[in-house]
Amino acid sequence: MTDNPDRTIGVAVLGMGNVGAEVVRILDESAGDLQSRVGAPVELRGVAVRDLAKPRKVAQELLTDDPAALVARDDVDIVVELMGGIDPARGLIRNALENGKSVVTANKALLAEYTGELATAAATRKVDLYFEAAVAGAIPVVRPLMQSLAGDTVERVAGIVNGTTNFILSAMDETGADYDDTLAEAGRLGYAEADPTADVEGYDAAAKAAILASIAFHTRVTAADVHREGISSVTSADLVAAKKFDCTVKLLSICERVHGTDGRQSISARVYPALIPLSHPLATVNGAFNAVVVEAENAGRLMFYGQGAGGSPTASAVLGDMVMAARNKVHGGRGPLESTYASLPIAPIDDVPTRYYISMKVADKPGVLAQVAGEFTKRSVSIAAVRQEGAGDDARLILVTHRAPDRAQSECVAALEDMDSVIKVSSVLRLEGTDD
Incomplete structure (x- = not known):
């Protein structure tokens, strides 16, 4: 297909x-x-489409249940893939690229596993592979990372990139309801799928973290490289306790450049519920909204905020990509290529410096705090704050630590669980968004 300014650009939507x-x-x-x-x-x-008999607001002659034949048509220049899932989307996209067609996709699960394969196919045929809509819906974050900050060094990308979990945690914080009741309400309101596992267990956010980390740090990162924890263990008591530390709880996707003491760099990509200070810009992102904060060496802190899902917002990002791909078809040229020159290693979560919030039920007797503190001292983990609540059978200790390797923090928790004076470790969350 020869590019020229006189022809019509044909688009296929899957x-x-x-x-x-x-x-x-x-x-x-x-x-x-x-x-x-x-x-x-x-x-x-x-x-x-899957079902030709289903009524749709489009001319019947445009509908087909054979996506492979549609992709193969000579009059198709751009394929817009919105099917989701790995297969058959992977094969359809690869075939389109290998046959000189540009592709626009919102498929984060596919990209988190096969960006390298698809980017190589696009580079070989000198066509575009665009995916702005795969992360945070209408919020423009992929293109700024790939283009606007191409001359800068990104240190950290942290965000709320899943609307379902943010709605649940926001509602729990506002109403005091527990997780199960709030999840059920999210389902009734259409914010949660019938099977919410991908959202509430962090799979969706992990896929997006892999995409963001790959772009930000010029390294191929897959979903398997992302440490993942969901929100199902977060309780209303955690949110109440967080307020006492002037914090709230959010499911965060964090992609971070880790600087070792030996001068070597690595990447940490992780998803988990965490306390963040109320003064942090992400703390005020509530409901189903998304936000991403980028920290770069020269640009400083940048924040991108808006609707992270929904038909119209996501379609806006898709159409933006489609226009870029169509311009390139008409006028010649192409969008940015995949950049993997850095090839930084992935830091295991054990080696990443983090802070912990730990809530435990303890025996109400002298010396318990000293015994607990001793376990942290053994592992060189410093305690930043302690709160004692209740008495008798309801005695509780809440600790917040300073930054230390995650391995040391988790070893402290394991030691607490083995102590006779600690009846139960009720909750363990990390604390993000602070400098200490």
Whole structure:
């Protein structure tokens, strides 16, 4: 297919769920504007769906249940993949790229595993692979990392990138309800899927963390490289206790450049619920909204905030990518390539410096605090704050530590669980967003 300014750009859409339906609608209603922005007409060639009998707001002749045939058509220049999942999306995208078609996708699960394979196929055929919508919906964070900050050194990317978990934790904080009740309410309101595992256990956020880390640190990072913990163990008592330390609890995706004492660098990519100070910009991100904070050597701290999911917001990001890919088809050129020159090692969570919040039920007798503190001293973990609550059978200790290797912190917790004076370690969360 030879690029020239006179031809029409043909687009195939794979999948017509909430996002796909919005993409198709905008392509139709904004055809004139899109033509002006691209420099050539943009036409929908077809839409691949699972069920041809289901009523849809698109001409029946555009529908097909054969996505492979649609991708293979000679009049298709750009494939927009919105099916989700690994297969058959992986093969369809690879075939499109290998046949000289640019691809726009919102498939974070696929990208978190196979970006390298797909990026290589795109580079070989000199076509585009765009995926702004795969992370944080309408919030532009992928392109700023790849282009706007291409001349800077990114030190840290931390964010709230899953709306379901943020809605649940925000509601628990506001109402005092427990996790199970709030999850059920999120399902009734449409914020949680029938099977919420991917969201509440952190799989969705981990996939997005892998994508962000890969871009920010010029290193291929997969979902398997991301340390992952979900929110199902967070209690309403944790949120109440967090307030006493002027904090709240959020599920954070953190991608960080780790500087070793020997001068060597590595990458930490992790997802877990954590306390963050109320003064931190992410603390005020509530409901189903997302936000990402980027810290770069020269640019300093940048924050990107907005709707991280939903048909229209995600379609906005998809259409932005599609316009970029179409411009490149018309005028020649291509978007940025995958950058993996750094190839930094992945730091295991054990070696990453973190802070801990630990809540435990203890025996109400003299010397317990000294015994507990002794276990931390043995492992060179410094205690930053202690709160004692209750008495008798309800006696509790809440500790917040200073920064120390995660291995040492977890060894302290294991030692506490073996102590006769500690009846139960009720909760363990990390603390982020502080300098000490």
